[in-house]
Amino acid sequence: MFVDLQPADYQPVLPSGPGYGIGIVGCGITVCDSQAPAYKKAGYRVVACCDRIEERAHGAAANFGRVLVTTELEELLSYPEVQVVDLAVHHHQRLPLVEQIAAAGKHILSQKPLAPSLREAERIVEICRDAGVTLMVNHQARWAPSHRALKFLVDSGVLGHIYAFTHVFRAYQDFGWYAEREDFNIVDHGIHYIDLSRYFSGYTPLRVKATTTMVPGQSAVSPMIYTILFEYQPSCQVMTTLHFSNIVSAPALHDQFWFLDGTHGSALLSDPAGTAKLSLSFKDSPEQVQTFEIAGSWEYEGFAGSMGEMLLALEEGREPESSGRDHLVSLRMAFAAVESANSGEGVEFGG
Numbered sequence: 001m002f003v004d005l006q007p008a009d010y011q012p013v014l015p016s017g018p019g020y021g022i023g024i025v026g027c028g029i030t031v032c033d034s035q036a037p038a039y040k041k042a043g044y045r046v047v048a049c050c051d052r053i054e055e056r057a058h059g060a061a062a063n064f065g066r067v068l069v070t071t072e073l074e075e076l077l078s079y080p081e082v083q084v085v086d087l088a089v090h091h092h093q094r095l096p097l098v099e100q101i102a103a104a105g106k107h108i109l110s111q112k113p114l115a116p117s118l119r120e121a122e123r124i125v126e127i128c129r130d131a132g133v134t135l136m137v138n139h140q141a142r143w144a145p146s147h148r149a150l151k152f153l154v155d156s157g158v159l160g161h162i163y164a165f166t167h168v169f170r171a172y173q174d175f176g177w178y179a180e181r182e183d184f185n186i187v188d189h190g191i192h193y194i195d196l197s198r199y200f201s202g203y204t205p206l207r208v209k210a211t212t213t214m215v216p217g218q219s220a221v222s223p224m225i226y227t228i229l230f231e232y233q234p235s236c237q238v239m240t241t242l243h244f245s246n247i248v249s250a251p252a253l254h255d256q257f258w259f260l261d262g263t264h265g266s267a268l269l270s271d272p273a274g275t276a277k278l279s280l281s282f283k284d285s286p287e288q289v290q291t292f293e294i295a296g297s298w299e300y301e302g303f304a305g306s307m308g309e310m311l312l313a314l315e316e317g318r319e320p321e322s323s324g325r326d327h328l329v330s331l332r333m334a335f336a337a338v339e340s341a342n343s344g345e346g347v348e349f350g351g
């Protein structure tokens with residue numbers, strides 16, 4: 001089989017005009033290094049930047065010409081040009097800010113994970129619903145071209161019935177706030193791959209099994225390695241395996257892979273920092289491997305794509321993909337994995 005995969009098949013759809021006014025709250029590393037440059041390149045209308053540390057607000061604002069720069073959330077919320085708040089503070093800081101932002105009638109694109117507990121995340125979803133504002137969670141990995149290319153293949157059916165979704169991740173984040181955050185690797189970083197497993201397969205698991213380990217000399221308060229298995233209804237005939245090692249000391253061997261195995265063929269995505277490569281091989285011509293270089297990154301297309309989805313959803317009056325409600329499912333899966341790793345037992349999920 002020969003697959004004709006074109007960039008138009010997997011590049012995210014971005015809004016055509018600058019659209020709604022965006023106010024950024026929390027101008028730390030992810031905003032200054034990735035989100036703000038992506039919004040600048042995409043031509044989004046960022047009108048205000050707020051951080052408790054003024055120089056960080058200025059750092060983000062430097063991407064956008066004349067914008068309101070403030071250390072006070074109240075000042076940003078009273079600025080009529082702000083219609084959407086990009087909330088990029090840490091999960092434990094979000095709830096009181098969401099209460100204020102939703103009460104001011106502004107829509108929210110929040111960084112993931114929404115909250116440090118499921119109950120708090122549900123409360124955030126309720127607050128936004130009751131205030132009539134849209135809440136989306138920034139799962140920008142769904143808009144990364146490499147992941148959209150895989151999703152395009154899944155939806156096209158060329159691989160046949162996909163019976164195994166397997167992810168392998170290798171990096172090093174045993175430093176900074178990552179190391180201080182309890183369950184960081186599953187709940188904060190790993191939620192990307194948990195969420196992608198739902199995005200690719202379309203299934204919610206029946207049962208979650210996970211195992212983790214600490215490694216010698218690690219600084220992090222929680223395990224740096226995990227493996228999570230998602231089991232589904234037997235009729236789905238599919239299994240997901242997520243393996244994550246975030247303390248690989250050899251950067252040359254950092255990478256991440258998705259293997260999708262189907263009844264007609266297999267796909268392998270290798271997605272190190274830089275250009276992702278997608279390889280395909282089919283049962284009917286096993287000697288052939290087709291390889292595509294996938295242009296684009298999590299940092300630009302990913303973040304431009306997720307904010308683009310928020311702006312398009314508001315324009316079209318619909319719930320965005322990866323809404324707050326949708327995120328609760330991925331978050332439940334993450335907490336179920338932590339519970340399973342802690343108890344040594346499978347956790348019934350009920351999907």
Ligand SMILES: NC(=O)c1ccc[n+]([C@@H]2O[C@H](COP(=O)([O-])OP(=O)(O)OC[C@H]3O[C@@H](n4cnc5c(N)ncnc54)[C@H](O)[C@@H]3O)[C@@H](O)[C@H]2O)c1
Pocket residue numbers: 025026027028029030031050051052053056071073088089090091093097111112113138140177188
């Ligand atoms: N989607 C991704 O790929 C990705 C990548 C990295 C981080 N993140 C998420 O983004 C969030 C932030 O991570 P980071 O690495 O940028 O953290 P960071 O500590 O660098 O930035 C957080 C910023 O929020 C500011 N802040 C806190 N409370 C505030 C308030 N009340 N008003 C205004 N500003 C306030 C802090 O001063 C700080 O500058 C986390 O939830 C993290 O999980 C997501």
